Amino acid sequence: MKLEVNSQILRMIGKISRIINTESNHDFKQFGLKNGQNSYLVRVCEHPGIHANELTAMMNVDKSTTSKAVQKLVQMGYLIKEIDQSNRRAVRLYPTERGKTVFPELIRNENRQIADGFKNFSQEEIKGLEELVKKMSDNYERS
Template sequence: MDSLRKIGVIARSLDSISNIEFKEYELSKGQYLYLVRIGENPGIILQQLCEMICVDKTTGSRAVNNLVKAQLIRKEISANNRKNQLLYLTEKGKEMYDIVDRENKYSNEVALNGFSASERKLFNQLLDKAKDNVGKDWQKVKRGEKREY
């Protein structure tokens, strides 16, 4: 099995676990990604959030609106640019963020169990490099360009 398939199996497994565990909080599929990024970047705008998660604006907007309806995040009009809505966690969202953050830390420890400190550091460096490489292709395709393969 090649590296990307292994990464895919890990990502799908963790996503599936999270979706099952977060169901009791009525946090639907994948919404925790948005919640965490907004918690880490208070005042982020939708476009930045979508680029960070690598989703199109329509998908991101739908997820954000659902989180607003669930009273986990709130929108504020930017004083600098009235077209921009700044995204923040509500008190309920902050509580949920803490739960999701604990789950993330736990999952990280499980995944990296048995790795030495230097292996963890190298693993993260290699993943960053792969993420940057794929991110460049994502930007190209998003602009309508074709990849050559």
């Protein structure tokens, strides 16, 4: 019996994700960032003081993955961890000056990747795709 995939969409999304990750690893090698560490740093810079648990939920990963990424970013001098004064078991994350310095470059890179991916798209197509991908993401989050 021959089995077939019903759609190539997930494979294309995976391909896009791998291309973006490969480019990011190359672009951020100068900062010592790899394997998605830039995504954690961006989220903390966008939400200084975020709880580690909130970051885990935002990144849609397990706690150990967040813990490893955060620990590495702390060791590299990009983030600091502080115990939450109202909940001594919770940790808040903040970018260091080094993290804040790198942040604009991370955003420029993300914007370049967006521009590259949406070349020859109309604003209507971009908006429509954004809505569809959001709907798809919501479906997976509810699963």
